[in-house]
Amino acid sequence: MNEARSPSGLRAPWDDPSLYERLRQEQESHRHRGRHAHATSSKAPEALDLRLLAPAITCWGSAWWAVGHDGAAAWRPALLLGAGCTALAAALIVPVLRFRPPRHRADPRPGAPERDPGAIGTVSASLLVCALCAATVLAISAAHLWARQRDPLTMxxxxxxxxxxxxxxxxxxxxxxxxxxxxxxxxxxxxxxxxxxxxxxxxxxxxxxxxxxxxxxxxxxxxxxxxxxxxxxxxxxxxxxxxxxxxxxxSGVLGAVTGIRTGLAQAVGAPDAGGAQNPGETGDAQGPWPPGAQTLVPGVALGDDHALPAQVREDMRTVSMTHLTAVSGQHVAIVLGLSLAALGVLPRRWRALAGTVLLTLLVVLVRPSGSVLRAATMGAVMLLGVVAGRRAASVPALCAGAIVLLLIDPWQSRDYGFALSVVATAGIVIGARPVAAHLSRRLPRWLAAAVALPLVAQAACGPVLVLLQPSVGLWSVPANLLTEPAAVIATISGLLAALVHPAWPAAAAVIAWPALAACSWMVWVSRFFSHLPGATLPWPKGVPGALALGACEITVLLLVAPRTRRALSGALRRFVRPARGRLAPWQRPEPPAPGASAAHRQDSGGTRPGWRRSSSSVPGRRSSPTVRSQASWRRPRPRTRPPRSRASRPPPTSPTSSTPSCPPPCSVSPGSSTSPPWSR
Incomplete structure (x- = not known):
């Protein structure tokens, strides 16, 4: 058997059979661990992928415009604009094929460019995708409007x-x-x-x-x-x-859902659907719980806030806590996270199937509203990543979920609940990490991460909330920060109590105690912050008010961004640099005459004699930082020994260099022309 050997007669390392055996064992172990590991458990930072952002915005705008028309012929403008978008997409096929980027340096495709075509191909491809999305949404909206005009209810x-x-x-x-x-x-x-x-x-x-x-x-x-x-x-x-x-x-599915909701209300002592309170009532406190805490549990756990007292509802609206009674991504994250963690021993496909079943049951239980459908669609995209063994990115999942929902129901584009859910999620997945990193310079990491979530969510939802209620509050972020842990506890405890009550009502009442305590804390926090000064500040209403608030938020973001601060400070330094040493009274003055006394120098100049002035103001000298010396502006002492001749000095760079080195300014005699001006 011929073996590759080195000149010394030893066998090469790659010919060792044990090496391949170890590699095979490591691959098997990694494959075995990956089979039982969660697909989204990687700690690697998530890249910001915005490729689906433009198509999502295009779909949203097209659907919003299409469903806004009313009348018997409301479907015609949408159909005409959809045909125009289709023609635009057909025209964009030519530049997309002409300026398509090569797959690699030696692209074998016929007509492939020899080099990167630049931004023309990228822009053309992006416009093509947006045009196709707009044409699809407009066509679906036109079909919905046509069927709506011929419905017996419309007639x-x-x-x-x-x-x-x-x-x-x-x-x-x-x-x-x-x-x-x-x-x-x-x-x-x-x-x-x-x-x-x-x-x-x-x-x-x-x-x-x-x-x-x-x-x-x-x-x-x-x-x-x-x-x-x-x-x-x-x-x-x-x-x-x-x-x-x-x-x-x-009866049927709605009957089962109603029974579960009623069971949770009975477990916490809240009124059921037949006992909804009037707006003027505030609710009676039962036991140690404050008024409204018992009716808040079904709202936080299942989104059932029909019996919530008017005073509690108003307090939560004042401090922007009404999202706690709307089922959204938090419920989906809790259900999917707990289910996937509990079924970690199963293969990925079985875990994804179980997560899909639980997600469907959750949507049926809490009823499919705009925020629920958005969160469920995003969760379904995440489950597809689990099946594929890949980590699903948050921004593409959000954009894909929004596009799918707008294609199914174009009227979601005008739903405020859907809009608030999308912008809040977008603000969290895009801005939570940079804001937390910026706050971690002044705060502990855990506190910075906790503050970043309500801060970016409130900033993202602010312009949309102004359209609903023309006011802003100063205490929304602290109130939401204090109620974040309580909302998680109330959600988990409330869901468990609702599921256990049909089989064991007494155990459900005990399981609901943490939810009651958490909702009591939320009621107290909302009541406290809603009565503080500045809880509600008037703001311009309508689209101008939303644009003004968005402009203010962008201005604050630019001012606190590190790059913007560095750019502004650099521009300010360039602006005031010509006046340095001339207008500012705290700048160091020119050195006094050589014959002046030390006391006169200290009294007249106000500068310590032991500090030498920066050489940037000295003619003929290069700028250098301020250094400490002893009597730096005194006349230099004459040398006790003569300097070496120029021929005996070594070259500054290399032995072969013939360029003479330049002597330092203060190394020559006082009477020479190269000495400083004040030493002559």
Missing amino acids: ALASGRPVTLIGTVSQEPRVTATSRSTLVITTLDVEQVDGRTSSLSATVLADKQWLSLRMGTRVQVRTRLRPTDPGRAEAAIIPKRAGLTILGRP
């Missing part, structure tokens, strides 16, 4: 005559107060309009008789419909004086 609204509706209550009735009266607001999924099948929904503005209805109740309504504002997902409004007939109690 009955246009006729103006009384109709009979049969439908299902899809939301818990909620009490709200107006300047004139008290209304009960809910949503009715219409099934039939005078015997004809309908697929739209209507907003119900009813009286207190609707408070006894639970979600999932099937009713019959006789009324005259009223139109809604353009851009609303609901097609009509059912007014207050409508005849109501109950056809059936909750």
Whole structure:
């Protein structure tokens, strides 16, 4: 057997069979560990991938514009603009193929460029993707608008005559107060309009008789419909004086969901759907819990805040804590995190399948609103990363989830809940890490990370919140910072109590105690901060107010950014550099005459004699930092021995260099022309 040997006769290292055996064992061990390791457990920093940001913004803007039209021909503008976007995409195919970047230096494809074409191919490809996304969203929106105009509910609204509706209550009735009266607001999924099948929904503005209805109740309504504002997902409004007939109690999936919600309310002692409180009531405290704590538990755990007292709701709205009663990404993260950690011994595909089932059950339990669907879609993208064994990036997952939801339901583009959920998540995944790194210079790392989350979320949601309520608050970030741990405890404890109550009500009541304590803390925090000075400051309303707040936030961000501070300080130094030593009274003066006494130098100049002035103001000398010496401006002492001749000095750089070295300014005799001006 011929073996490669070195000149000394030894075998080469790569011919050692044990080396390959060790490599094979290491690969097997890594493969075995990777089979049971979580796909998203890598500690590597996540790169900021913004490739889907432009398509997501394009889809959002196109859907927002398309569904904002009203009338019988509302679908035509969307269809025409979609055709224009399709033509633009077809025209962009030529530059995309012409200026496509090569795969590598020797691209074998026919017509491939020999070098990188630059930004033309990249911009053309980006515009092509955006045009295709816009055309798709506009076409889907046009189809929805066309079907909506031919629905029996829309036709009955246009006729103006009384109709009979049969439908299902899809939301818990909620009490709200107006300047004139008290209304009960809910949503009715219409099934039939005078015997004809309908697929739209209507907003119900009813009286207190609707408070006894639970979600999932099937009713019959006789009324005259009223139109809604353009851009609303609901097609009509059912007014207050409508005849109501109950056809059936909750059953099926909605009946099971209603039973779980009612069980959690009973476990914590909160009123159920039939006991919703009026706006003027604040709730009665039972036991050690403050008023409103028991009704807040179903809101934090399941998003069921219909029975929340008006005072607690107003306090939470003042300090921007209403997101705690809306199911969002926090619930999805808790459910998926706990489930994937508990099923860590299973393969990746089985864990992803279990996570998908639990995610679907969570959406059904808390009801699919805008924020819930956004969080669920983003969680589904993360589960795809688990199946593929790759770490799913947050920004592409968020953009992909938004695009999918807008393609399914274009009216989500005008939903404030969906908008707040998207911008808050975007602010957290993009700005939380840089803000935490900046704050860690002054704060401990754990505190900087805790402060960064509510800070960036509040900054991202601020312009959108101004559109809803024209005011800003000073205590939103501290209030949310103090309630973050309590919200996690209340969510976990509330979900467990809701699931355990159908089988064991007594155990569910015990499990709900941590949730009650956490919600009590949240009520106290919201009450305390909402009554402090500056909790509500007036702000311009509408789009100008949102743009003004966004401009203020961008200005503050630029001022605190390290690069901006360095650029501003450099520009300021360049601006004031010509006046240094002339206008500022604290600058060092010119050295006095050689014959002046030390006392005169100290009194007149105000500068210590032991500090030599910077040489930047001395003509003919290079700038150097200020150094300490003894009597630096005195006449130099004459040398006690003669200096060496120029020929005997070694060259400054190399023995072959013929360039003479330049003597230092103070190394020559006082009377020479190269000595400093004050020593002559």
